[in-house]
Amino acid sequence: MNNHRFAGKVMVITGAAQGICRSVALRAAAEGARVVLVDRADFVCEVAEEAKGAEAAGFVADLETYEGAASAMAFASRTFGGIDILVNGVGGAIRMRPFGEFEPAQIDAEIRRSLMPTLYACHAVLPHLLRRGGGTIVNVSSNATRGIRRVPYSAAKGGVNALTQSLAMEYAEHGIRVVAAAPGGTEAPPRRVPRNAAGDNEKEKVWMSEAVKQVTESAFFKRYGTVDEQVAPILFLASDEASYITGAVLPVAGGDNG
Template sequence: MMTQALRFKNKVAIVTGAAQGIGEGVAIALAKEGAKVILADRSDLVDDVAKKLGKLKAKSLTVKVDLETYAGASKLISEAVKAFKKIDIIVNNVGGTIWAKPYENYDEDQIEAEIRRSLFPTLWCCRAVLPVMIKQQHGVVVNISSIATRSIHRIPYAAAKGGVNAMTASLAFEHAKDGIRFNAVATGGTEAPPRKIPRNKNKLSKQEEVWYQGIIDQTIDSSLMHRYGTIEEQVRAILFLASDESSYITGTVLPVGGGDLG
């Protein structure tokens, strides 16, 4: 076995959606294991994460971009290469359900917003980073998916994450020849502090609270362990796939949902 504390020594890693939640957890864990970390987010909250990495004496770079656009993804990759000359790892973590309700209650704009939020950042970042990793002839991409591909009250989000799974498998086929591995972690329900910036800024109606509770109940019921996981439990799986310990794994979606395979 490798010395775990040194798994990412001399590695350059990008983490998108790094300002809070799983993204923040991944960024801190990578830094603790020796990585130089690029923190990508569109929120100023990412500056607080950078301060935490500074206390660890880790080298980092903060890039504030909107990854729902290709221009934002391109800027992120350009800034990372400018600062560190290479990109060994990218963890594409941006995404998350905005509205929770039966599909017939979504309007057109909401459906498009869900897809932009939970599919396009991964599509754009994979496209933007590929030329760099092809030139290097190595790289690791870990896309954050979800077991919500089989769930209730979030069909557009499920469709977006199904797209993440499909592109992960297909990109692995295309680019194994270039020494690039693509995998995904399908996260299950995860206990996390309340979001500092909610995805949906509007207060939920009584009916929306019922629909959201339906997601929680279904998630717990579908898990063989009948509980939510922790951020740390998700981070461990993500770091495994980002590390050389998973060197013979590509094109795989790893469910981390207490037995719920999504």
């Protein structure tokens, strides 16, 4: 860990209440960033308090709405005087099932969860980065653009990859880098708020186990990654160490590039 890598930088991390981006936010704070942790779960403010000795603030917003994304960026700019880095971490498959078993409303929900928050946040942060004279966006995608039992989620993350590449090309002239990390299966602590609030029925539990088996067997290492193994690449991409990397999607999936 480099204790000064993000000194003087303001970083907004979405989806920071739990999962990978919770650890991204806490480590970024430990490395000197002034961090704004955004999530629709109100305990995101508790996580911000864990960044002891750092400048950190939690903000509750529903990033599945444009208003939520815009209000989060405005809060960060108001609190710390601007924004240098955005890490988009909202997303995650809600259900695992064969594509033919998805109901239309469930397809819409997957796209709304795993594409729209990133799309909205990228748009909402642009004026703040332009005022800063440049900056960095790191989108947390997934290697699940190739995988079973989650086709709508795969489509959403494919959209994140396309957004990353096109936005990078369009805004490079303004000094804005746009990159993505594409994690594979990750052993994260239990979620305080489950992605599927209704819970899985017996069929869904079987479909989930099939997806887990595919993810594990597709990885060259035949295991899930750790949270730390995901945080390090995300923060590398966010840092000035990656200053000549833009438009790239970095697979972090033990050899399974999706």
